[in-house]
Amino acid sequence: MSVILETNGLSRRFGGLRAVGNVTFALQDGARQALIGPNGAGKTTYINLLTGVVPPSEGRITFLGEDITRLSPEARVRRGIVRTFQINQLFDEMTPLEAVALAVLERDGKARAMWRPLASHHEALDEAAGLLASLGLADAMEVPTAEISYGRRRLLEICVALACRPRLLLLDEPAAGVPEHERNDIMNTVANLPRTVSVLLIEHDMDLVFRFAERIAVLVGGELLVEGTPDEVANDIRVKEAYLGESLDAPAA
Amino acid sequence: MEILFWLLPIPLFFLFGLRLPLLTEIAILALFALSLDLILGYAGIVSLGHAAFFGLGAYTAGLLAVHGWGEPITGLLAAGAVATAAGFVSSFLVLRGSDLTRLMVTLAISMMLLEAANRLAWLTGGADGLYGVTMWPIFGIFEFDLYGHTAYWYSVIVLFISFVALRAIVNSPFGLALRGVKGNPLRMRAIGAPVNRHLVKAFTIGAGFAGIAGGLLAQATQFVSLDVLAFHRSAEALLVLVIGGSGAVYGGILGAAAFRVLQEWLSGITPQYWQFWLGAGLIVLVLFARGGLIGLWRALVRRLHRTRDEEAR
Ligand SMILES: Nc1ncnc2c1ncn2[C@@H]1O[C@H](COP(=O)(O)OP(=O)(O)O)[C@@H](O)[C@H]1O
Ligand SMILES: [Mg+2]
Numbered sequence: 001m002s003v004i005l006e007t008n009g010l011s012r013r014f015g016g017l018r019a020v021g022n023v024t025f026a027l028q029d030g031a032r033q034a035l036i037g038p039n040g041a042g043k044t045t046y047i048n049l050l051t052g053v054v055p056p057s058e059g060r061i062t063f064l065g066e067d068i069t070r071l072s073p074e075a076r077v078r079r080g081i082v083r084t085f086q087i088n089q090l091f092d093e094m095t096p097l098e099a100v101a102l103a104v105l106e107r108d109g110k111a112r113a114m115w116r117p118l119a120s121h122h123e124a125l126d127e128a129a130g131l132l133a134s135l136g137l138a139d140a141m142e143v144p145t146a147e148i149s150y151g152r153r154r155l156l157e158i159c160v161a162l163a164c165r166p167r168l169l170l171l172d173e174p175a176a177g178v179p180e181h182e183r184n185d186i187m188n189t190v191a192n193l194p195r196t197v198s199v200l201l202i203e204h205d206m207d208l209v210f211r212f213a214e215r216i217a218v219l220v221g222g223e224l225l226v227e228g229t230p231d232e233v234a235n236d237i238r239v240k241e242a243y244l245g246e247s248l249d250a251p252a253a
Numbered sequence: 254m255e256i257l258f259w260l261l262p263i264p265l266f267f268l269f270g271l272r273l274p275l276l277t278e279i280a281i282l283a284l285f286a287l288s289l290d291l292i293l294g295y296a297g298i299v300s301l302g303h304a305a306f307f308g309l310g311a312y313t314a315g316l317l318a319v320h321g322w323g324e325p326i327t328g329l330l331a332a333g334a335v336a337t338a339a340g341f342v343s344s345f346l347v348l349r350g351s352d353l354t355r356l357m358v359t360l361a362i363s364m365m366l367l368e369a370a371n372r373l374a375w376l377t378g379g380a381d382g383l384y385g386v387t388m389w390p391i392f393g394i395f396e397f398d399l400y401g402h403t404a405y406w407y408s409v410i411v412l413f414i415s416f417v418a419l420r421a422i423v424n425s426p427f428g429l430a431l432r433g434v435k436g437n438p439l440r441m442r443a444i445g446a447p448v449n450r451h452l453v454k455a456f457t458i459g460a461g462f463a464g465i466a467g468g469l470l471a472q473a474t475q476f477v478s479l480d481v482l483a484f485h486r487s488a489e490a491l492l493v494l495v496i497g498g499s500g501a502v503y504g505g506i507l508g509a510a511a512f513r514v515l516q517e518w519l520s521g522i523t524p525q526y527w528q529f530w531l532g533a534g535l536i537v538l539v540l541f542a543r544g545g546l547i548g549l550w551r552a553l554v555r556r557l558h559r560t561r562d563e564e565a566r
Contacts, residue, residue: 051443077445089440091433102429103444111430111446112454114422118429164444 004029004198005050005081005168010059011222012045019045021222022059027168030195034213035202038243042222043202044086047170051083052076063168078107080167084157084174086202090145096156097141100128103163128163135159135189151182158189168198175208187212210234218242258503262409266402273401274474279513280408281470284415285486286493286505288462293491294499295423296455297435298347301356301487302363303463305343306336308482310464312370315383315477323389329411329468336464337457344456348449360484367482382478386471397475404473411469412506415462420502422458431455496538498545507546 005027012020020042027033035043048054050061052073061069068076091099104124105111113121132141135155140148148156154174161169175186187208193199203209209216209230216233218225220242226233233239265276289303310332317328347358370377377383390396395403422428430451433441441448471477480486489512497508515534519527542549 053442073442074445074447077443082445083443085440085443089437089443091436091440093432093436094429098429099433102426102433105426106430106441106444106446111426111451114425114427116426117421117424118426119424121426124426160440160444 002029003027004031004064006062007050008060008062010046010049010061011057012042012049012054013057018222020049020056023219023222023224025217025224025227027198027200028215029198031198031200032212032214033198033200034209034216035200035219036204036206036209036216037219037225041219043219044172045222046219047083047172047200047202050076050170051081077164080165081170082161082164082166082168083170084161084172086172086176088153088157090153090156090160092144092146094145095142096132096137096145096148096159097125097128099145099156100131100159100163101125103160104128104131107164131159131163132156135162136185149182151178151185154178154182154186155189158186162193166197168200169193171199171201171203173202173204175203175205183208259413262405266405270400273405275513275517277401277405277408277473278470279509280405280412281466281473282489282493282513283506283509284412284469285463285466286490286497286509287416287419287502288459288466289490290494290499290502290505291419291422291431291462292456292459294494294501294504295428295431295435296452296459297431298452298456299352299355300347300359301484301491302359302361303459303490304482304484304486305359305363305366306340306460306463307467307470307486308363308366308370309339310336310467310469311471311477311481312377312383312467313464314468315386315471316376318386318388318472318475319383323387325388325391325407325472328388328472329465332468332471333461333465336467337461339464340460341453341457343460344453347456348452359487363482363484363487367479370479370482377477377479380479382476383471384476386475386477388472388475397472401473408469408473411465415465416502416506419462423502427451427454492535494545495535496545498547501544501547504545504547507550511546 003026007023007025010020010023011018023046035046037043045054049056052071056069060067063079063081068079101124102111104127105121110121110124129141132138135158137152137155137159140152145153145156158174171190174190175183178186190199190201191212201212213230215228216230217227218233218239225242226236226239269276285307289300292298292300313335314328314332317331322328343362347355350358371379388397391403391407397403430446433446434448434451438448467481470481493505493508493512496511497506498504515531516527519530523530538545544551
């Protein structure tokens with residue numbers, strides 16, 4: 001197996017606060033990796049660094065052998081680093097079909113096209129419809145986004161990301177706040193992704209984490225505390241301490 | 254329905270033969286508002302200085318005619334081209350900042366142009382205005398007549414062609430991308446969209462059509478005054494979109510018609526207070542019909558459909 005993503009001494013300070021500190025970490029191609037840690041540990045900030053929304057204070061990011069530390073967020077998406085958001089970031093004024101088609105069109109550089117109506121871009125619309133259907137959203141395609149259930153909006157968030165054809169998918173708490181009966185849809189979707197997509201999953205629900213992950217990284221106070229197999233992490237004394245006696249099977253605060 | 258709408262200018266021509274200049278003005282204002290709608294209603298770029306591009310177009314067309322090139326269609330294209338170029342260059346200044354900065358920068362650009370036009374009196378006629386705009390016949394056939402017949406049809410046709418082009422743009426993938434940028438720029442960046450490039454393009458195209466509207470005014474009235482660059486012109490276009498509804502291609506046209514007719518009517522019955530009544534009307538509209546006239550129309554259509562569905566059941 002080869003390394004798809006690597007960070008070296010990656011840090012980010014906000015004023016006096018070190019949100020991410022000196023994280024050196026490598027992700028294998030095709031990985032099923034979870035990133036866990038208490039609230040405020042710096043998990044979202046780490047994703048913001050990887051996607052380029054937030055510039056690092058120190059350190060380097062390498063993706064597929066290329067130094068992408070200074071690359072714009074758009075350029076990183078084009079190289080295949082795609083994320084979902086902890087808080088839904090959708091287009092409320094669009095239907096899911098339009099939103100996913102827009103991602104497809106942007107990916108193919110066709111969103112510049114001005115003279116042919118959207119309705120005549122059959123390839124993009126068909127691809128979007130197929131993608132939505134494969135995530136079980138076929139019946140919600142034309143419903144205004146705001147009228148879809150929260151759990152399915154979380155799925156749509158993933159669907160939009162998949163439309164970008166990610167090589168590396170960064171999922172920021174995809175199941176957070178989703179009622180029990182809709183959680184499985186989300187985790188099945190993630191579990192069924194092809195191995196050509198590497199996945200880094202942030203999640204608080206330890207059931208989901210242990211079901212999905214082949215490796216787990218633990219971030220505490222911005223620093224990478226432990227990285228290993230689920231067994232190694234579950235039995236690590238430092239991890240237990242960091243969670244202050246909370247059982248790892250219970251969702252962390 | 255749409256065909257009927259675009260046939261309206263024909264009966265209007267016969268019904269209001271003596272008010273044609275007003276109708277011509279409405280067509281020009283509608284085009285100007287449409288150009289602002291692309292920028293504001295679709296791309297979400299706020300602007301208080303859209304008159305800058307209108308004025309540039311007006312002076313371009315006017316100056317060409319004064320200096321010996323009175324051919325209307327190429328003059329209009331030149332007006333659009335100059336405004337497009339200016340829009341492209343200024344977009345980099347405008348798009349840098351937040352909404353508040355954008356308001357300030359657009360306002361500043363239009364005020365600088367107004368001041369420049371005022372100072373360059375040898376070129377623009379300054380406060381006296383630019384006289385001697387003589388237009389050649391359109392296609393060498395249709396003379397601009399005293400009654401404004403030619404100007405009317407010319408303006409209506411230019412409005413129609415621009416409308417078709419702008420509607421094609423907003424219904425294209427690019428139009429969808431603009432809605433995306435307006436709706437959620439964070440998400441747009443996360444799908445790898447070149448947000449800034451989209452905005453530059455929208456601003457540039459909007460400026461170009463504003464230039465065509467300005468050129469049209471210069472040619473139709475055969476006169477250009479500093480007024481084309483004035484703040485109240487930018488404000489007027491904003492009001493038209495509030496009245497008609499923004500982010501909807503017909504909004505600009507309905508709004509322009511309603512605004513000018515209302516203005517005429519109110520200033521006729523209360524010459525001193527018409528602005529007060531216009532303001533009062535706007536407040537009512539904003540309170541009770543956020544989507545403007547086009548929003549009301551859509552709500553009406555929805556309700557009709559619903560009652561029809563219920564009757565069918
Ligand atoms: N843009 C920001 N400005 C200032 N502080 C921030 C910013 N983003 C995150 N932080 C801080 O960085 C720390 C880590 O936050 P975050 O990455 O969201 O943690 P997590 O996702 O693990 O819960 C928190 O203390 C948070 O308040
Ligand atoms: Mg977080």
